[in-house]
Amino acid sequence: MPRKPALSADASPWAPPGDRERERAAKREAVLRTAARFFNQKGFHATSLDDVANALNVTKPTIYHYFANKDEILFECTRRGLGAIIEASRKAAAQGGTAAERLRSVLMAYAMVMLDDYGICVARTQDHLLSEPSRKQFRALKREIDALIRQVVAEGAADGSLRIRDVRIATFTAAQALNGLGNWYNPEGPTSPEGAARQVVETLMDGLSAKA
Amino acid sequence: MPRKPALSADASPWAPPGDRERERAAKREAVLRTAARFFNQKGFHATSLDDVANALNVTKPTIYHYFANKDEILFECTRRGLGAIIEASRKAAAQGGTAAERLRSVLMAYAMVMLDDYGICVARTQDHLLSEPSRKQFRALKREIDALIRQVVAEGAADGSLRIRDVRIATFTAAQALNGLGNWYNPEGPTSPEGAARQVVETLMDGLSAKA
Incomplete structure (x- = not known):
């Protein structure tokens, strides 16, 4: 015989556990995305967690509910950028075609990440900004990307x-030519992010010289 | 009739004015070069003027004899790097030959500066590190370089x-590909600075793709 449904509080002011997990993850992401934008614009040292909290209409203790400190936030931002490059590059590298075709795809995928907040954060984060344990992971992720491209x-x-x-x-x-993308690309200019990325990749593949 | 030589103190413990000027300039340069190396290795914020003074066997007040503050030192370091690029690029751009040949020379000159302490300092200095007046000059010098390359x-x-x-x-x-040179070039590796610079420039000019 089917069991009776458990007593439930339909109108509970608390979201169900699954929703709460998702909500927590979404809030964590909002902190990271907002922090990345501040770091990119003002620099890591000049950004305070109060800046980030104010922009999100919360107080600093709320931020500490998600992250231990500013270093962890910076590292997580770069980890998202580096992770996105690794994922996109792996996918591109696994396609068919000549190595030149695959390299074009890998560089294009890399370029698109470098135009995102987290990619810009990767490009602007110098090793010495990170704490020793974060720095080790940061460098390991960079080496992984380097190895992926070198392979192709x-x-x-x-x-x-x-x-x-x-x-x-x-x-x-x-890699260095693509790292710079976020430094000069102007989202208000006439070229789309994809258009700019494609032109840089074509320049790298085909060279600046006209062919004889 | 020839005038008698003025009374002179051959054994004066003070150097003659011309020598003193040169000595002062050399000391100023030593402060900048040492500071650039610290900034490049530890970052601007983590470098103290005590670090620089200690490395030069002087005290901090001696540094202040030459520069008003750390911001001025950073700006002067970047000004030397940017100035060297401008000078070398102008010379290269004024050579004969096709624009492609001149661009090759300009990029090579640029690349060589980017392997020097001051060039690395330029690549690692983000706008927001500088005070407002320094930042304006920093940006103006960068625009000048950009205009020089764009012209060719x-x-x-x-x-x-x-x-x-x-x-x-x-x-x-x-420019971005060359800016990164100092980040990955290893002076202890098998490739000379000039060899590394030349390979990056050739890659940019000829492209990565094999030609059909």
């Missing part, structure tokens, strides 16, 4: 679809 | 030696 570059040197003198230098050149 | 890029689009979709985007792509 090396494959392109092998399959002849890329002309590579030095895998390491080619990888750094491409 | 535009000439290359006109004379057909460069293949340019968008002068602004092409210029930023090249």
Whole structure:
């Protein structure tokens, strides 16, 4: 025989546990996104958690409900940026086609992340801003991205679809050019984020020289 | 009739005025160069003038004899880097040859500065670190460099030696790739500074793709 439904308080002012989890996650994300924008605009040192709290209409203790300190917030922001690059690059690298085609996709995916708040935060965060344990993780994630791109570059040197003198230098050149995207891209200008990203990637792939 | 030589104190413990001027300038340079290295390694906020003074075997008041504050020192470091780029780029841009050849020279000159302490300092200094008046000058110098490169890029689009979709985007792509040089170049590695600079410039000019 089916059990009777448990006593329930339909009109409870508390959201059910699943909703509360989602709400908590959404609030945590809002803190990170807002903090990333402040860090990007004012710099990490000049940003106070009061700035972030005020922008979200809460008080600083509310922020501490989600994060231990400003360092953790900065690290989490960069982790989101680096994580997005890793995920998008892996997907792009796993596509078919020549290594040159895959590199184009990887660089495009990378470029799009670098135009996002978290990507800009990655580009502007210098190692020494982070605490020692965060810095280690930050560097490990960066090395993972570097290895992902190098792999495709090396494959392109092998399959002849890329002309590579030095895998390491080619990888750094491409990554650094893309890291700068958020520094000069103007969202109010005539070019879409995707259009700007595509042009930088085409420039890197095809070069500035006209071909004879 | 020749005048008798003025009375002179050959053994004066004070250096003659010209020497003193040069000595003062050399000491000022030593403060800047040392500060640039600290800023690059530890970051601007984490560097104290005591660090710089200790490294030079002097006390902080000696530093204040040459500079009003840490902001002035940072700005002067970046001014040396930006000034060196402007000077080298102007010289390279004034050479003969196609715009593509001149762009190659300009980018090479730019790259070499970016491997120097002052160039690295330029790449790592975000606008918000500087005081308002310094920031204005910092931005003006950067605009001057941007205009110099854009000019050669535009000439290359006109004379057909460069293949340019968008002068602004092409210029930023090249500049950002070079700005990053000091972040990854390892002076203890097998590649000379000039070799690394040349490979990045060749990559930018020729592209990563193998040509059909």
